[in-house]
Amino acid sequence: MYLCLSLHQPGEFLCTCVDLCYLLTMINVPFFTAGNLSDLASTSFGRYFFIDQAMTWDNARAYCRTYHTDLASVRNKTENAMIQEAVGENRVWIGLHRYTWRWWSDGTYHSFGYWADGHPVNITESCAATVINATHLGKWVENNCNEKLHFMCQNSE
Template sequence: MNVETVTSSSFIFVNDLKTWSEAQSYCREHYTDLASVRNRTENAQINKLAQYKPIWIGLYRDSWKCEAQSYCREHYTDLASVRNRTENAQINKLAQYKPIWIGLYRDSWKWSDGSPTSWMVPFIPPGNINNPCVCLHAGQWVNQRCDATFYFICEIVEVTQQLVRVKITNTGSSVNLEDAAEAMLQQFRQTLKERGLSDNMKLTWRKQPDGKIFHLEEKEEKKKENQEISCNLN
């Protein structure tokens, strides 16, 4: 697992009208990414740069989940909720081992660069699922259609990076670890937050050359010198 901690950041106002995805691509090509807002000081800096113009920032809503939710609400009632073991078995049977959306979610708002979203709760705009991208306008965070064109704020970020070895102990669970990877990251983030560690810390999985995150450990493999975190799956 990669652990990145932001050591310094600076913001750049780009006086060019682009859609959210175009702005994201531009910032990633020329700087680091679309701007993330990690605290009130950075929020004030970005507001000062914007000068009351509507600008894109890096906040967006998970569009795949939103599209599925929108479809279910239009044609049925909602995305599926699982209230007991019987319903869980029914949904598993329907899924036939395919990854599917259900109605359970944590925080579907995300920053383009993967920064934590815990601080920004008071600023989250109303949940219009048809407008999953966010711009800053006159000091307010406003969700907009992603194909609208605005000026935007890029960010240059300097980070320190540490590689942490994670050992997962499976106690008989049938959970597919690759499918559960994001949920485990959320668990680690919550644990770090509870221990008072910085919100400037970003956790990501490091994929192996074969594209997978996890591999079975050989019993005779020697211990590596990396820091090790154990996590039990119930």
Template sequence: MFLVILLFGFFPLSSALSHQYHFVNEPKTWSEAQSYCRANYTDLATLYNTDDVNALTQLGSQTGSAWIGLHDDVLNSWRWSITNSSFYGPEETTYRNWDQTPFVQPDNFRGKELCVEMLPDGSWNDIPCENNKSFVCYGVNDTYVLNTTKLSWNDAQASCRANYIDLASIRNSTENQKVHDAANGNRVYIGLNRTRLWSDGSDSSFRNWKSGQPDNANGNQLCTAVSFSDSGQWTDENCSTTRPFFCYSAFVAGLRMVVDTETDLTDLTEAEIEEIILKPFLEELIENGLPNSTTLRLRRVHRINT
């Protein structure tokens, strides 16, 4: 029996698809700009390469700057160094063991504490990524290895990736204890760090910061703007200030899928078809390069018996 499935695919624009950006010359805060873009287009602009930067500078004005979608979400911007989604089970990316005394962590003191160390008692503390610390790497067969060479977080990450797999990611309390044992009483870097996210959930790693940026001056510059006077380079800005902004439109396509199956799917509901067939298909699309915010929606199903 063949199952014919008609879909609507919602694909946030990437470098592989045609872009359509929109410059809105109305001063708004970053949150107001985000709401406007979502109501009238798709979202605040996500950029994937220098061609996108050039497209925005040609659309924008000659002076000043404009919001794009990159921002620090404070609560949700913590990410592990190991980014392979298959490494984590349900909720394993959200395990935390922050220190609570004498100050509740993370406190992001002076806006500069974007990386994480494990304290001698196994709890976690946020610290500046430039601090030189020992670190624990994650290796083959779920091993954890202490390196007492004191490096910055970025250099520690590079060392772990060159010699093992990555900086230690901690998915649960059992692994936290293993890293604690490996640390052997040292204060060590682990793989958790705070990184800016795109408003639409895209996984684009492209960055175009102006020299010295982001500096997060005063600890409150958590949103990103394109500077027209600096060839489209980016600066971090206070999200509550108002400025023009860039939105983008997404590409929507119709898809036809034919599934050859020996199983009788006659009695499946559309919700069950989405769970059994569409969800794995979507995961495969994302693994092969489409953004995490790509979605699929069931439009119509009909069956062909052979």
């Protein structure tokens, strides 16, 4: 859901995305102008969209649910490769979160895994990011959910 307010200039609006249901609290996503909303999802790969804006995991999820379907769920190696191609040498949020690492944010069961060696290990980190660099090569690591990272959204098929 999003809320837009008219500014003084004709055709200019200030918008914010909100998720009214998450843990019975309201999560405000940073403000976006109507002119740059589509610019955030400028790179698409199949059903995935690389969002070139750093947000916390919760805010990234709210953004994806407003403008796409959800944070990216990765079902197989082919889809993981699409995400690797999209993000370059970045660490980005994907939709996996701690519930014994079994559920994607869209509610589907986590049957495919591409964890980096030794991960997940940190019991204090509850969200997953994929890391594209010489060490991890697109494998997943657990991450602090409050860290601001770029992220991958998906559209339903």
